[in-house]
Amino acid sequence: MLGLTPLAEKAIKKLKEVHKPEIDKRLRAALEKEREYIPNDHPLFHDVIDKLLDFNMRGGKRLRPSFIVEGYRCVGGKDMDAIYDASLVIEGSEAWLLIHDDIMDDDTLRRGKPTMHVMYENELKKRGVQLPPEKLKHMGISLGMTVGDLQAVLTYEWLTKPDFPRELKEKALQRYNLVLRLTCYGQILDVMAETMPPEEIKEEDVLLIHSLKTSAYTLWGPLQIGAILGNATDKQLEIFYNYGYPLGIAFQLQDDILGLFGDVKKTGKPAHSDLKEGKRTLLIIKALENATPEQKKRLLEIWGNKNLTDEDAEEAREIVRETGSLDYNRELARKLAEEGMAAMEAADFDPEGKEYLLGIAEFLINREV
Amino acid sequence: MLGLTPLAEKAIKKLKEVHKPEIDKRLRAALEKEREYIPNDHPLFHDVIDKLLDFNMRGGKRLRPSFIVEGYRCVGGKDMDAIYDASLVIEGSEAWLLIHDDIMDDDTLRRGKPTMHVMYENELKKRGVQLPPEKLKHMGISLGMTVGDLQAVLTYEWLTKPDFPRELKEKALQRYNLVLRLTCYGQILDVMAETMPPEEIKEEDVLLIHSLKTSAYTLWGPLQIGAILGNATDKQLEIFYNYGYPLGIAFQLQDDILGLFGDVKKTGKPAHSDLKEGKRTLLIIKALENATPEQKKRLLEIWGNKNLTDEDAEEAREIVRETGSLDYNRELARKLAEEGMAAMEAADFDPEGKEYLLGIAEFLINREV
Numbered sequence: 041m042l043g044l045t046p047l048a049e050k051a052i053k054k055l056k057e058v059h060k061p062e063i064d065k066r067l068r069a070a071l072e073k074e075r076e077y078i079p080n081d082h083p084l085f086h087d088v089i090d091k092l093l094d095f096n097m098r099g100g101k102r103l104r105p106s107f108i109v110e111g112y113r114c115v116g117g118k119d120m121d122a123i124y125d126a127s128l129v130i131e132g133s134e135a136w137l138l139i140h141d142d143i144m145d146d147d148t149l150r151r152g153k154p155t156m157h158v159m160y161e162n163e164l165k166k167r168g169v170q171l172p173p174e175k176l177k178h179m180g181i182s183l184g185m186t187v188g189d190l191q192a193v194l195t196y197e198w199l200t201k202p203d204f205p206r207e208l209k210e211k212a213l214q215r216y217n218l219v220l221r222l223t224c225y226g227q228i229l230d231v232m233a234e235t236m237p238p239e240e241i242k243e244e245d246v247l248l249i250h251s252l253k254t255s256a257y258t259l260w261g262p263l264q265i266g267a268i269l270g271n272a273t274d275k276q277l278e279i280f281y282n283y284g285y286p287l288g289i290a291f292q293l294q295d296d297i298l299g300l301f302g303d304v305k306k307t308g309k310p311a312h313s314d315l316k317e318g319k320r321t322l323l324i325i326k327a328l329e330n331a332t333p334e335q336k337k338r339l340l341e342i343w344g345n346k347n348l349t350d351e352d353a354e355e356a357r358e359i360v361r362e363t364g365s366l367d368y369n370r371e372l373a374r375k376l377a378e379e380g381m382a383a384m385e386a387a388d389f390d391p392e393g394k395e396y397l398l399g400i401a402e403f404l405i406n407r408e409v
Numbered sequence: 410m411l412g413l414t415p416l417a418e419k420a421i422k423k424l425k426e427v428h429k430p431e432i433d434k435r436l437r438a439a440l441e442k443e444r445e446y447i448p449n450d451h452p453l454f455h456d457v458i459d460k461l462l463d464f465n466m467r468g469g470k471r472l473r474p475s476f477i478v479e480g481y482r483c484v485g486g487k488d489m490d491a492i493y494d495a496s497l498v499i500e501g502s503e504a505w506l507l508i509h510d511d512i513m514d515d516d517t518l519r520r521g522k523p524t525m526h527v528m529y530e531n532e533l534k535k536r537g538v539q540l541p542p543e544k545l546k547h548m549g550i551s552l553g554m555t556v557g558d559l560q561a562v563l564t565y566e567w568l569t570k571p572d573f574p575r576e577l578k579e580k581a582l583q584r585y586n587l588v589l590r591l592t593c594y595g596q597i598l599d600v601m602a603e604t605m606p607p608e609e610i611k612e613e614d615v616l617l618i619h620s621l622k623t624s625a626y627t628l629w630g631p632l633q634i635g636a637i638l639g640n641a642t643d644k645q646l647e648i649f650y651n652y653g654y655p656l657g658i659a660f661q662l663q664d665d666i667l668g669l670f671g672d673v674k675k676t677g678k679p680a681h682s683d684l685k686e687g688k689r690t691l692l693i694i695k696a697l698e699n700a701t702p703e704q705k706k707r708l709l710e711i712w713g714n715k716n717l718t719d720e721d722a723e724e725a726r727e728i729v730r731e732t733g734s735l736d737y738n739r740e741l742a743r744k745l746a747e748e749g750m751a752a753m754e755a756a757d758f759d760p761e762g763k764e765y766l767l768g769i770a771e772f773l774i775n776r777e778v
Contacts, residue, residue, distance in 0.1 A: 077590055080617055084601060085594050140558060144551035169604040182513035182600050185554065189509060190593035192561050197586045206575035217566045221446055224559035225454050231551050232453060235538040248449055 044403060051399025059106040062124050063131060067096055070128055070198055088187060091159055096135050098151040103400070104130040104262045111266030114393035115276050125202040126269055129216060130262045132195035137223070139188035143181050144231070157184030204269050212268040219261030226252025233320050238343065239328055239336075246322045247289055255288025263397075279387045283397065287380035291404045293373040296321040297366070300357060312353040318344030322372075326365035335359045377405040413772060420768025428475040431493050432500060436465055439497055439567055457556060460528055465504050467520040472769070473499040473631045480635030483762035484645050494571040495638055498585060499631045501564035506592070508557035512550050513600070526553030573638050581637040588630030595621025602689050607712065608697050608705075615691045616658055624657025632766075648756045652766065656749030660773045662742040665690040666735070669726060681722040687713030691741075696734035704728045746774040 044052065071093050078085040105127035112123040141147075142155035149155065154162060161180030169176065199213055230249050233241050263280040264272075298307050299314035300323055314321060324343055328336055342348050342356045360366050384397050413421065440462050447454040474496035481492040510516075511524035518524065523531060530549030538545065568582055599618050602610050632649040633641075667676050668683035669692055683690060693712055697705055711717050711725045729735050753766050 074590075077587065079591060079594060079621060080613075082594075082598070082617070084598060088594070088597060137558075140554055144554060146547070164604055167604070171604065178515070179600060179604055183597060185509055185513060186593050186596045186600070189506075189561065190590060192558065193586050193589045193593065196565055197583065200579055200582055200586075206579055209579070210569055210575055213569055214566065217562050217569075218446065220562045221443075221559060222448060224555050224562065225448060225451075225457070227555045228457060228552060229451070229453060231548060231555070235533055235536070235540065235548055244449075248451070252448060 043406065045399075045406060047395065047399040048403035048406065049399075051396050052403055054396060055101065055103065055106055055400070059109060060102045063102040063105045063127060064097065066124055067128055067131055068093065070125075070132075070194075071096060074194065087163075088190065091156065091187065092135070092191060094153070094159070095139065095150070095156055096131070098153055100131065100134070100151075102131060104134060104258055106396075107259065107262035108266035108269075110393045110396045111263035111272075111280060112270040112393075113266075114263075114280075114387070114389035114397070115267045115270040115272040116390060117266070117270030119203070122202040122204055123266060123269060126199060126204070126212070127262075127266070129195045129199040130265065132191060132198055133216075133220065133223075136188050136191040136195060137227075139184055139191060141227075143184055143188075155184070156187055157181045160184055160187075205271075208269050208271060212265050215261070215265050215268055219256050219265070222252045222256040222261075226257070236320075238318075238320055238324055238340070241320055241325055243322060243325060243329075246320065246325060250289045250292040251285060254292050255285045258284075259288045260284030276387075276389075279383055279389075282383035283380045283387075283401070285380070286376035286383075287401055287404065290373045290376035290380065293322060293369050293376070294405055296323050297369055297373070300360065301366070311350075312348060315343055315353055315356055316346050316348060323360050323365050323369050326368050327360045327363040330363035330365060331359060335363065373405070377401070412775065414768075414775060416764065416768040417772035417775065418768075420765050421772055423765060424470065424472065424475050424769070428478060429471045432471040432474045432496060433466065435493055436497055436500055437462065439494075439501075439563075440465060443563065456532075457559065460525065460556065461504070461560060463522070463528070464508065464519070464525055465500070467522055469500065469503070469520075471500060473503060473627055475765075476628065476631035477635035477638075479762045479765045480632035480641075480649060481639040481762075482635075483632075483649075483756070483758035483766070484636045484639040484641040485759060486635070486639030488572070491571040491573060492635060492638060495568060495573070495581070496631075496635070498564045498568040499634065501560060501567055502585075502589065502592075505557050505560040505564060506596075508553055508560060510596075512553055512557075524553070525556055526550045529553055529556075574640075577638050577640060581634050584630070584634050584637055588625050588634070591621045591625040591630075595626070605689075607687075607689055607693055607709070610689055610694055612691060612694060612698075615689065615694060619658045619661040620654060623661050624654045627653075628657045629653030645756075645758075648752055648758075651752035652749045652756075652770070654749070655745035655752075656770055656773060659742045659745035659749065662691060662738050662745070663774055665692050666738055666742070669729065670735070680719075681717060684712055684722055684725055685715050685717060692729050692734050692738050695737050696729045696732040699732035699734060700728060704732065742774070746770070 071089060074089050074092075075086060078089070108127035108130055109120070109123050117123055138150060139156040142150055143157050147155050148158050157180045160183035161176055164171075164176055164179055171179070195216075196213070199216060200209055202209075204212075226249050229245060230253065233245060233249065260281045260283065263284055264277050267277055267280055296314065296319070299309060299319070299321070302309075304311050324339070327339060331339060339356055339359050342352045345352065381398065381401050384394060384401065387394060440458060443458050443461075444455060447458070477496035477499060478489070478492050486492055507519060508525040511519055512526050516524050517527050526549045529552035530545055533540070533545055533548055538548075540548070564585075565582070568585060569578055571578075573581075595618050598614060599622065602614060602618065629650045629652065632653055633646050636646055636649055665683065665688070668678060668688070668690070671678075673680050693708070696708060700708060708725055708728045711721045714721065750767065750770050753763060753770065756763060
């Protein structure tokens with residue numbers, strides 16, 4: 041991997057070679073164990089588990105559950121077997137939310153294979169169900185939604201099963217509830233923002249969406265859940281927040297910078313996809329705020345235009361540069377990332393856990409532009 | 410209320426005059442308390458709570474939470490304050506599942522007011538969002554789904570908050586997880602059955618759907634959750650199962666009999682609605698199984714025909730009678746109901762709790778045909 045600091049490289053290696061195989065193994069086992077709860081050993085319900093196994097085991101970096109494990113390690117937790125089991129909660133929630141998100145986004149593919157509701161639509165076709173295509177699609181969505189709900193239930197099961205003191209498990213579960221609430225609020229605000237003209241979206245709402253959907257859900261939430269299971273103090277929990285909150289926002293800001301200015305070959309995203317789909321990024325919102333009437337008019341013409349040319353995209357980038365929006369975003373991302381790193385550097389945590397979190401932070405914010 | 414036994418009348422009076430006001434009050438308070446978790450005091454999130462309050466407080470008999478309370482009482486539980494708070498879990502799950510069900514069924518009304526996804530579609534229109542109607546509808550569905558997910562999270566919060574020994578709360582939560590799994594499986598089987606020709610649906614699958622969606626979710630599930638919080642023995646838990654399992658199926662069988670043969674003025678359902686919508690009832694499935702080729706042909710012509718006449722409906726009823734399906738269903742419902750009642754009558758439970766459950770059972774199965 042090019043451009044990675046040694047610390048980032050070490051953390052990524054640990055994620056891939058230690059955490060991911062361990063989490064994958066336990067996730068598969070937890071889903072297989074679900075067959076014990078199948079009423080009447082019904083083949084249709086075994087098929088639900090088959091589909092959940094397919095969906096869950098398609099890949100996924102397992103970064104969030106690794107944060108549960110390392111948050112626990114940071115505060116001195118020693119029962120790695122139990123914490124790996126508990127870490128499944130946040131990988132399970134990811135499957136639940138992705139199954140539902142794919143319905144909301146009307147996506148047909150997830151990691152190169154059919155989304156859950158499309159798997160069910162295909163299943164109905166395979167069974168020879170004679171219904172109009174629209175009805176078949178709707179039935180697939182109904183089944184996908186329900187399997188998402190089932191997956192939601194499993195997350196709670198996975199958090200309560202491992203062998204930790206019940207007081208800590210209850211506290212961790214309540215923290216998980218908090219994090220999921222924030223995630224849902226972030227999603228609601230995000231969908232709402234999609235319905236608004238970009239000039240009406242406030243900077244604070246864009247940052248709030250990032251803080252809810254990324255900082256809370258991906259960073260400080262899993263870290264705190266793990267740390268709570270390791271009997272962390274409130275002061276320790278605060279450090280994870282001070283690390284994860286700014287870092288999550290910085291990551292998303294930089295992700296948007298990469299989306300607009302990054303090398304298509306390196307980001308792997310289709311050319312100009314953020315522009316074409318009219319993504320409500322702080323880059324665009326800030327540019328519109330500072331633009332001349334002329335620039336604003338042009339940017340709004342280009343933004344959200346599915347047929348834009350390379351020249352249009354270059355012009356949009358120019359406007360984002362000239363209005364100072366690119367500098368503003370870069371500076372904000374840099375400042376937030378530094379804040380997050382500083383909070384972790386100052387922490388009196390287990391050195392191995394701390395090293396991992398510093399390495400991941402460097403990975404998240406120093407990706408090449 | 411006509412035709413109620415004194416015991417049923419007493420139980421219904423208790424449900425309406427004692428349980429419902431107590432549960433309504435606490436449900437409202439629990440939702441209002443959610444405002445404390447709203448990030449940035451954002452008006453959009455206060456609006457989510459407003460909508461959840463509207464949806465949750467529209468009515469609802471509160472039968473399921475009353476079972477948590479009475480299951481607890483049956484095994485000697487004394488902390489009525491705590492158990493009423495815990496009982497919200499199953500009313501919250503009802504809101505969660507109804508919000509999602511209404512999307513699956515493409516329903517616009519729930520208890521005479523807009524369903525959650527339609528509330529959001531209307532909200533977007535009110536905000537002047539300029540999008541094609543199909544897109545607006547889809548956005549409403551996305552927001553409704555997410556609010557359903559949020560409501561799912563709240564149920565777990567409501568179960569862990571009340572002051573019971575943590576060991577019992579954890580066990581109750583795991584039982585809740587089991588019941589919700591069964592409910593999801595029931596929903597999956599139900600949606601799948603809707604896609605199948607009625608001749609291919611097996612009797613055992615119809616009974617399995619009833620046992621999952623009604624016996625487990627409405628009857629023995631809530632009863633066992635309450636009883637577990639009252640530190641019930643496994644033997645006591647089994648009694649609730651032996652009561653709720655057959656009774657839930659009996660109730661649904663009788664509900665279907667009422668749907669086809671009941672007096673429209675008394676059932677309150679639109680005339681012939683089960684027939685028109687092609688509901689997969691055991692009445693129809695058994696009739697098809699026993700029918701002559703002639704009867705089968707006619708029944709399949711009438712069943713699912715949205716424009717059927719009163720004469721068609723009467724002919725369908727005749728076939729259901731002549732094939733012995735009505736007698737079969739009545740007899741099965743009677744046998745199951747007796748089984749359930751006998752299990753409760755034999756139980757060494759708190760007399761007040763037992764009396765309530767016997768009264769509710771009489772109410773559920775002795776409604777007029």
